[in-house]
Every structure is written in C-alpha cells, then in structure tokens.
Amino acid sequence: MARTGRRPAGSSSREAILSAARQALGRYGYDGTTVRGIAADAGVDPALVHHFFGTKQGLFVAAMDFPVDPSTVLPALLAPGVEGLGERLVRFFLSVWEAGDRSPFLALIRGAVSHEESAALLREFVTREVLGRVAAAVNESQPQLRATLVGSQLVGLAMARYVIKLEPLASADPETVVAAVAPTVQRYLAGSLA
Amino acid sequence: MARTGRRPAGSSSREAILSAARQALGRYGYDGTTVRGIAADAGVDPALVHHFFGTKQGLFVAAMDFPVDPSTVLPALLAPGVEGLGERLVRFFLSVWEAGDRSPFLALIRGAVSHEESAALLREFVTREVLGRVAAAVNESQPQLRATLVGSQLVGLAMARYVIKLEPLASADPETVVAAVAPTVQRYLAGSLA
DNA sequence: GTCTATACAACGATAGAC
DNA sequence: GTCTATCGTTGTATAGAC
Structure with missing residues (x-):
C-alpha cells in the first residue's frame, strides 16, 4: 500500500x-x-x-496573500532609526500602492469590512507582522498605540486616495502627499500624544 | 382620465x-x-x-442614506472658527461612531470598496456635503487638499478602530483618541503642509 | 373628512445655439 | 445679442388612503 x-x-x-x-x-x-x-x-x-x-x-x-512581505521590507525601513521613519514609511506605502495591481489590497479591505473572520485575520496579521515591528522601533511611551495610530493614517490615506478617490488628494503628486502626511506619522511615532 | x-x-x-x-x-x-x-x-x-x-x-x-446630515451638524462645528476645529471634528466623529448602529457606515464603506459606482456616489457626497464645507472654513492655501487630508485621517481612524479593530486603538478611551488625533487634523486644517 | 400621494403648469435662472 | 432649451423649484388642484 x-x-x-x-x-x-x-x-x-x-x-x-x-x-x-x-x-x-x-x-x-x-x-x-x-x-x-x-x-x-x-x-x-x-x-x-x-x-x-x-x-x-x-x-x-x-x-x-499579503501583497508585500513585511518581514523582508520593514527591517530596511526601520534600520536607520526613528528619525525620518515617518517619511520612509509613507513613501514606501505610496510606492506599493502606486506600482502595479491594487486589487489584492482592495480584496483585503473588502474582506475585512464584510466578514468579521477576515477582519480578525487581517488584524492579527497587521498587528503581528507590521505594527509589532514598528512598535519595537519606537522609543516613546505607548509604542503599540503609536503604531496603530500610524496604521490608521496609512489605511485612511489608501481609502481616501485610492478607494474613494477624494480630489485633489487622489491626483496629488506622491511627494506632495509625503510632505503632507509624513509629519503626522512622525508625530505618532515620536511626538507628544497629548 | x-x-x-x-x-x-x-x-x-x-x-x-x-x-x-x-x-x-x-x-x-x-x-x-x-x-x-x-x-x-x-x-x-x-x-x-x-x-x-x-x-x-x-x-x-x-x-x-448617510447616517448624519452634514448640513445640519457641520455648521455648528465650524461656527467657532478654525481654532480648535480639529478637536471638535474628531470628537464629533467619534461620538457618531460610538453611539448606536455602525452598520450604515459599514455599508457605505463596503459599497465603496466593492462597486465603483458606489464609490463615485460616496465621493461626490463627501466632497460636496462634508469636505466642501470644511474647505470653506479653511483660511490657508489649498483648502480642498487640506479637507481631503482631514478626511483621510478620519476614515482611517474608523477603519483602524471600528473595522479592523487594531489594539490598543480599538479599546482606547475616546478622549485618548481625541488627544492623539486632533492635532493631526488641526495641522491639516491650519498648519504647514511642507 | 383629513391627510398624503400625485400631476399639471408655470416661473425665474442659466447656459448654449445661432 | 437673442432665442431656446433645460434646469430647479413652487403653486395649485385632485384622487385615493385612512
């Protein structure tokens, strides 16, 4: 047999x-x-x-089925330290969304909004593979809260720019977006939360 | 006849x-x-x-089928002027999501992610009824871009806190969230975008 | 008998044709 | 620069629901 x-x-x-x-x-x-x-x-x-x-x-x-593997891209972004990390994160986030196929991301969001089970899977993944690494690089108090705040701004950027396509944000030059949003992310990472 | x-x-x-x-x-x-x-x-x-x-x-x-009518709630929020507007917007946004049924909002998001026509409808509505009024209250350059940036942070907050439920943001005290996010919104409204 | 859904007609504004 | 078509809107009348 x-x-x-x-x-x-x-x-x-x-x-x-x-x-x-x-x-x-x-x-x-x-x-x-x-x-x-x-x-x-x-x-x-x-x-x-x-x-x-x-x-x-x-x-x-x-x-x-995450479009990028955080364990391979995040270390390089985090390595130079917290200084300028907001800018590096926003720029990388934009580059991923700008380049190529957005449907995998859209599928993730769609699943999370539609089924609690998918939301749980995404939550677990993002928390563990993405925000956990970011939080570990934070030197201030409440690193996990700071990491989730970063996540909120990035996912909101994706929703506004690529899903709902709010103008003029949707058509703005990537560097304009980086300039506008990076300080927000940087403050969440290393600024005062009060 | x-x-x-x-x-x-x-x-x-x-x-x-x-x-x-x-x-x-x-x-x-x-x-x-x-x-x-x-x-x-x-x-x-x-x-x-x-x-x-x-x-x-x-x-x-x-x-x-928008859960709140912007034409009735926004004027009161905008009336006191730009000062403190970020805080008022975030606090109101949270109060709407905290109180009562979230399914109308989830349906809006789900539709926008799933059908381009729904996304267009939501885009048009938010731009005209919400962001248009906010932009009109902004005294700085690029008021529309600023308004959409505000929108990006708010929709991202909803996604992170209520849809994906990223912890500890999802369980954080509302006032903690206001303290953390309001400065972001305020900067988008009246700060430097560089 | 009252309330409400419905239609017709027309007004002032606006934008495009010519 | 008219003329015309079309728009949002309003006033009024009527027929059916309750």
Missing part, C-alpha cells in the same frame, strides 16, 4: 492547507491556531505544511 | 425615485444629474421628487 511518497498528480493539498489556515487563523487567532490542527483539517501530514511554507509564520503570510 | 391624484395603494414611487437617483448620481455625478431625469426614470412627475425630498440636495442626502 502506498502510504508514503508523493500522491498522484492533481491533489491540491497546498490549497487545502491555505484554506484551512485562513479559517483557523481568522477564528482562533495566530496563537490559538496550531499547525497540527490545520494539517488535520486539510487531511495532510503536519510536515507537509512545513514543506510548503517553511514556518508557521510563513504559512501565515501565505494565507493572507 | 385619472392622470392626476393619488395612485392606488402599493405604488412605491418614493423608492423608485431613490433608486433612480442612486443610479444617476453614481453614474453622472451631482451636477450631471437632473431631477427631471430622475423623475422620468422613476416614471413620476418632477414635482413629486420635491414633494418627498424638498430639494435636489435633500434627495442627494436621502439617496446616500
């Missing part, structure tokens, strides 16, 4: 794992989700999960 | 008008939409539109 080795072609174990992961992560959160549980739901061996996605975090990133 | 007078029961002229208005406003914008055209689409007399909704703007507000 062929219990080990590769299955006949056409098995979609990878997609089954991703589907099970999305459901579990949205329902129980990152910590409440186990690789073994996902593997069981998908009807595969836990080792196969690691074969496809490397780590639990890698599976998380893949399940989100 | 009974051409005038009330129709037999069951006629839903009011809803027909609203439906035609949403379609026309989303497709052609406020100025490109005529009351007469809406009336024709709905198969009613133009005067009936005014009977139900008073003015074209009233019809616009009704078609949007």
